[in-house]
Amino acid sequence: xxxxxxxxxxxxxxxxxxxxxxxxxxxxxxxxxxxxxxxxxxxxxxxxxxxxxxxxxxxxxxxxxxxxxxxxxxxxxxxxxxxxxxxxxxxxxxxxxxxxxxxxxxxxxxxxxxxxxxxxxxxxxxxxxxxxxxxxxxxxxxxxxxxxxxxxxxxxxxxxxxxxxxxxxxxxxxxxxxxxxxxxxxxxxxxxxxxxxxxxxxxxxxxxxxxxxxxxxxxxxxxxxxxxxxxxxxxxxxxxxxxxxxxxxxxxxxxxxxxxxxxxxxxxxxxxxxxxxxxxxxxxxxxxxxxxxxxxxxxxxxxxxxxxxxxxxxxxxxxxxxxxxxxxxxxxxxxxxxxxxxxxxxxxxxxxxxxxxxxxxxxxxxxxxxxxxxxxxxxxxxxxxxxxxxxxxxxxxxxxxxxxxxxxxxxxxxxxxxxxxxxxxxxxxxxxxxxxxxxxxxxxxxxxxxxxxx
Ligand SMILES: *Cc1c(COP(=O)(O)O)cnc(C)c1O
Numbered sequence: 001x002x003x004x005x006x007x008x009x010x011x012x013x014x015x016x017x018x019x020x021x022x023x024x025x026x027x028x029x030x031x032x033x034x035x036x037x038x039x040x041x042x043x044x045x046x047x048x049x050x051x052x053x054x055x056x057x058x059x060x061x062x063x064x065x066x067x068x069x070x071x072x073x074x075x076x077x078x079x080x081x082x083x084x085x086x087x088x089x090x091x092x093x094x095x096x097x098x099x100x101x102x103x104x105x106x107x108x109x110x111x112x113x114x115x116x117x118x119x120x121x122x123x124x125x126x127x128x129x130x131x132x133x134x135x136x137x138x139x140x141x142x143x144x145x146x147x148x149x150x151x152x153x154x155x156x157x158x159x160x161x162x163x164x165x166x167x168x169x170x171x172x173x174x175x176x177x178x179x180x181x182x183x184x185x186x187x188x189x190x191x192x193x194x195x196x197x198x199x200x201x202x203x204x205x206x207x208x209x210x211x212x213x214x215x216x217x218x219x220x221x222x223x224x225x226x227x228x229x230x231x232x233x234x235x236x237x238x239x240x241x242x243x244x245x246x247x248x249x250x251x252x253x254x255x256x257x258x259x260x261x262x263x264x265x266x267x268x269x270x271x272x273x274x275x276x277x278x279x280x281x282x283x284x285x286x287x288x289x290x291x292x293x294x295x296x297x298x299x300x301x302x303x304x305x306x307x308x309x310x311x312x313x314x315x316x317x318x319x320x321x322x323x324x325x326x327x328x329x330x331x332x333x334x335x336x337x338x339x340x341x342x343x344x345x346x347x348x349x350x351x352x353x354x355x356x357x358x359x360x361x362x363x364x365x366x367x368x369x370x371x372x373x374x375x376x377x378x379x380x381x382x383x384x385x386x387x388x389x390x391x392x393x394x395x396x397x398x399x400x401x402x403x404x405x406x407x408x409x410x411x412x413x414x415x416x417x418x419x420x421x422x423x424x425x426x427x428x429x430x431x432x433x434x435x436x437x438x439x440x441x442x443x444x445x446x447x448x449x450x451x452x453x454x
Pocket of ligand 1: 224265301
């Protein structure tokens with residue numbers, strides 16, 4: 001089996017001090033231990049137990065403003081539509097809504113969450129390759145800002161549904177620009193052959209067709225090339241493709257008012273360069289600026305990932321005759337899937353200031369789930385941890401809790417929100433009985449087992 005990338009890295013893992021120095025929202029207090037904003041994380045772990053997700057409202061706000069400011073400074077008329085799938089908790093949506101965010105949703109559930117959080121329908125866009133009839137109808141009935149159409153087949157279906165409902169659907173065509181974002185294959189979405197979007201050479205024809213449909217109003221284009229992208233070059237290449245389409249379609253006599261620039265801006269999980277809002281704004285300005293367009297962005301990870309940590313406790317330290325010990329945590333791949341799914345690297349920092357300065361040794365950090373893939377890190381250089389020690393897994397605010405499952409009959413972890421010196425529980429730990437609450441055993445099966453049970 002291929003080794004996770006962390007086995008192969010030449011550079012030593014960043015130290016606890018280096019991880020904290022790169023994250024303004026976190027610091028180590030000599031008495032209180034690890035602090036997220038002004039809250040000692042051990043207080044949250046004491047009250048709610050582990051594993052527990054903790055989200056920083058202040059970090060969400062700060063990052064939203066940083067991105068909005070970068071777009072303003074570049075002179076762009078741009079609106080941020082938070083990609084709800086990154087972290088769809090109502091409190092997260094509400095914090096961002098209060099900052100002025102709209103939403104990018106990919107399902108009926110996300111659309112309803114966004115509305116519930118108070119995001120105005122005219123600030124909601126709906127993306128995704130497989131919207132069902134029910135989802136398209138909900139989008140039409142909710143009068144959302146636009147539906148991002150991903151295929152000719154979807155356009156046809158939407159036209160029929162909108163016509164039948166006596167509505168006009170505002171549509172942007174999502175284009176596949178055939179640009180390689182040089183990101184992990186599982187989160188690349190803008191290459192020819194990826195399932196997303198309309199081939200860019202077919203887009204002008206489809207736009208012209210859409211303009212002839214009475215229940216469809218085409219207003220522009222969308223593009224989203226993937227996630228965790230730091231290099232502005234693929235963004236620039238994709239936006240240049242879209243700018244060319246805008247010119248071509250306008251030259252053919254059609255109105256184009258809107259370009260949705262998607263999401264994808266990356267963060268520094270380890271020591272790789274983080275995506276820069278200013279560089280992204282510059283890439284947009286160079287390509288799409290000056291076309292008189294209303295611009296949308298759909299950031300998810302960049303806003304939410306650094307705002308969250310996952311707190312966990314060491315349940316066992318299992319030594320081997322040879323090689324690093326296994327440090328078994330009480331969180332697992334069912335809580336945080338990213339390391340198993342994408343070989344992703346997450347910083348791990350002890351909650352206690354004393355633990356944080358223990359001599360560093362290589363360890364394998366694993367969870368209790370019965371899968372070898374349930375591995376958070378292999379050979380990670382960590383301050384020595386003993387049983388009962390608690391840690392924070394960093395940058396888990398995006399694609400963290402939303403990807404959790406109850407595999408191995410492990411209830412969903414609790415969630416808390418930190419805001420300055422205040423904190424609150426925003427979801428209690430799922431009671432274990434909730435796992436089978438909706439299940440039933442058919443009568444004839446229950447009867448057959450009745451005589452032999454016990
Ligand atoms: C996932 C997704 C986003 C958000 O991507 P991030 O990398 O989290 O910024 C934006 N737009 C669309 C269409 C998406 O599928």
